[in-house]
Amino acid sequence: MITAENLAKSFGSRVLWQDLHLTVGAGEMVALVGASGSGKTTLLNCLGLLDRPSGGRILFEGTDLTRLGPGGRRRFRRDRLGYLFQDYALIENATVRANLDVARRRGVRPDHARALERVGLAGREEERAHHLSGGEQQRVALARLMVKEPSLVLADEPTGALDGDNAAMVVDVLRQLSREGCAVVVATHNDGVRAACDRAFDVGSGREAERGDSAGWVVERAAERVGRAGRAEHANRR
Template identity: 50%
Template sequence: MIEVQNASKRRGGRALWHDLTFEVAGGEIVGLVGPSGCGKSTLLDCVGHVDALDGGTIRINGESAGSNGRRARLIRRRHLGYLFQDFGLVPDMTVQSNVDVVRLPDGRRRHRGIRTGEALDRVGLAGRGTDRVHELSGGEQQRVAMARLLVKRPSVILADEPTSALDDDNAAMVLDLLGELAADGAAVLIATHSSSVEARAARSIRLSGPAR
């Protein structure tokens, strides 16, 4: 579950958002919409504990890191999964290595997660584990990122324009799998400009843009 309470953030002397409060429950897909520059990606970074608020609190499954960097890392490791527009992969590593980075330190898969080979099969990349990521198309790279989510099975998923660089088939695959993960109990927050992505959400949070 995501809980955002009275959140404020300034950038370049302007308020991106002020006194923002919302929740995303487990099993729910919520869209994050608004004009370019309104702070959607910044809000995802704050929810993901990679950026800090100027005011307010964010809790992930009841846990708040505040300014504690170690606690923020633990929250990211325990609860969070990410799906980025630029895929968030290491280009020179193999497909399998990019998926396996979300495994536990001793190599075990997480509770409810599936094996890497099964995950690659689910996203249409069976037998591609030894390929280097830089050899893949954009759609295939986003499939690798989805396989990583299937292995980790995070309780909170943050997706930043996950379909913007994809063709219709790959975009549909991403949205279908996000729907599956939500049905399995994940809280999913998606920043998007796409009306078709927003249509998959149960509801949307609209940011209005910077103000002085």
């Protein structure tokens, strides 16, 4: 589905990475891990055409994305790509319905009700995004992804600001999208999110990361762990 080949990125004289190779297939969910500053967000931004690599190629279904012109880049982002950010990136003063309509593809009638029901927000179409809690806003962003039906999902710390239940919901929906054939790439510091992925790629070393948890990669358990960790963190903050 998507392959980064010999990818390099520098900011001035600072080399973030070079000769980076990563392939994520349809139906796979891969965690990007690594120390803060190792370049996880930058890699997502390169894959999503929000930033340009300094060298190498990004092949998506055989097309080199780095060589696309402005029209091709726009079409790729509009038709194939779904992004999930830590800060939700909703249109704050618009309704939930309008936020979902943004993702709507030409000629497709999106099933808002089904997507909102899946994320536990049935019947909330007419509420303004900024009236929703942070967790609810991320669930709208998840519903927006489901409505868009992208081939590739890039998620940047999507559970970073959430309590346990909302974080578990994010993991569940991302897993569902990957089961439906989407390639999912998630930058995360969260062990539970990482454990829910098929594998983890360490951006700092440019290698597959060791499996951190020998107890297994069972998604349900991972979701529980995300939940427990988030609930504990939430309780500590109060």
